Amino acid sequence: MVDLHMHTKESDGTDAEWQLIEKLREAGIKTFSVTDHDTIGAVSGMVYLAPEDMLYIRGVEFSCLTEVRNCHILGYGFNKDVRAFGRMVEKANRQLRKIAETHMEYIAREAIQAILAAGGIPVWAHPYGGAGKREMHGEEFERQLKILLEAGLQGIECYYSAYDEEQVNSLLKVARKHNLWVSGGSDYHGDNKDVALGTLNSYGKVVTEDELTIIAELRRRQKEHPFPLIEVEEWHNYGDSFWLMPVRAKDVTKNCAYIDNLDCMKDEEISISESSFEDFLYPMFKKHFDENLPENKNRWESYPSEERKYVKGFEWYLTDNFYTYGSIEAVLTDIEATVAILAEDYDDPRLDEMWQGLRNLPDYIPGYWRRKEKLSAEEADKIVRENREHILDFYKRFVDSLRSMMKAGEAAGYKLISVCGP
Structure with missing residues (x-):
């Protein structure tokens, strides 16, 4: 039926x-x-x-x-x-x-x-x-x-x-x-x-x-034309996603964690599922996050019964993490370097900080969704080797989307990219 x-x-x-x-x-x-x-x-x-x-x-x-x-x-x-x-x-x-x-x-x-x-x-x-x-x-x-x-x-x-x-x-x-x-x-x-x-x-x-x-x-x-295994949604998905888009603070002396202090270029926004961001992108974004950037230094959570609680480091939950275009370019350069290494040699030690996330690739492959027992690291590595084109394809689409976003943002006078956690 x-x-x-x-x-x-x-x-x-x-x-x-x-x-x-x-x-x-x-x-x-x-x-x-x-x-x-x-x-x-x-x-x-x-x-x-x-x-x-x-x-x-x-x-x-x-x-x-x-x-x-x-x-x-x-x-x-x-x-x-x-x-x-x-x-x-x-x-x-x-x-x-x-x-x-x-x-x-x-x-x-x-x-x-x-x-x-x-x-x-x-x-x-x-x-x-x-x-x-x-x-x-x-x-x-x-x-x-x-x-x-x-x-x-x-x-x-x-x-x-x-x-x-x-x-x-x-x-x-x-x-x-x-x-x-x-x-x-x-x-x-x-x-x-x-x-x-x-x-x-x-x-x-x-x-x-x-x-x-x-x-x-x-x-x-x-x-x-199968759907991409790891998606880059070029719009605002309200689900458990990280959202990236060009932004600018209206007044850096005020709270940059408040949406009413931000201009957002929503037409260029993309969404990455939380799991995809954590598995394949987080190490690069963490590495190039600048805590001393004025917009990042001036983020705080404010509640009526509490004093200001300043946000430090890369924030995972519903807070904008601000990146200059130079920092984003450094992230993309690292991704492209990862692509070159991963395409040639999965065992290269330069992928060390990426292996934990890469080994989660089976979670994205239909044939492994319903397994009852957790895969060993060796089993996961074997699957990744055989299917790494999905990760390489994701990285290419992500890099293309970010470069297009920065080009549009620069043309419109935006100087920062926000990476906001779910």
Whole structure:
């Protein structure tokens, strides 16, 4: 069985990721996607939780508007490192925090273009209308379809839990006419909606994976262009990440740990997961951190009942660590030297301070996620030797991102880079 449309607690469902996995197993669903509204908070967790005998497809559902009316655009198989996609998610996340129980509605063209930029497939969700929405047919449907096609729509949700056989067949004709990938899903929300997992229509037909043509295309793309094992997200990921971006203090005599004393160039921000930063980057950033830089010296935590507590050294928790462009260049030079050594000889003693982190590479490789026993250092070293191209690729993408960031920052008059812990 298959289901490409469902929601977790990250948006408006009631199941945690692990609970959903258990229910998918009970329902006999082998191929699935989680498509939370306007957030990809469950994406990383599902990557690690999905059993080896299941196919998990990255998904999201953006709430959108066109000149005709509202619509929902599903995105499948995206690379979440891409800045255009990240900006879309950031925009959605900001609005969700401002509007507690309503979904953000923004231009459908923007959502479609962001999904395409990330190598994903944009799909029109429940085109005739979803739960609680006025149905759309005739001229209104055709106008909406034309707008979405012109924006780059590539798929359509022909199979949907509320649709009868006539509606499904009508949408299949639309898909054939416009050469769109066929998708389908239940729109499961746990206890918040009376829809069972795997329900892809209202008339009891069991829909096979072959009938959802989008799946074969997603498999092909993932095989030819797999996602980076270690990610460099060129946007602000609100999860457990380190955030890097150009900044400047408005007044160095005031607390440089306070966000209202900082100008931040958010358009150039990147996010690195805490574990990736600790495993592959921390030694270089620690080595080149300058405690005597005025902005670093003038950081303190202030509480009503306490005197000022000054922050010293590289701070790990929600405090900006400031670097000059010269210091960042020194970090990047060290990374490039590490790349040259690692590519030639993993046993080189110059990698001594890096070995502990490098040995965590198996934690990023799917085949080792579910091991029951901890790998020995020798076993980990063997795996790293065989897979070190993933680390080398991460370093290259990271260096390219930082150099691009510094170039943009310098052009805009920024003289510092902030490295802020999770």
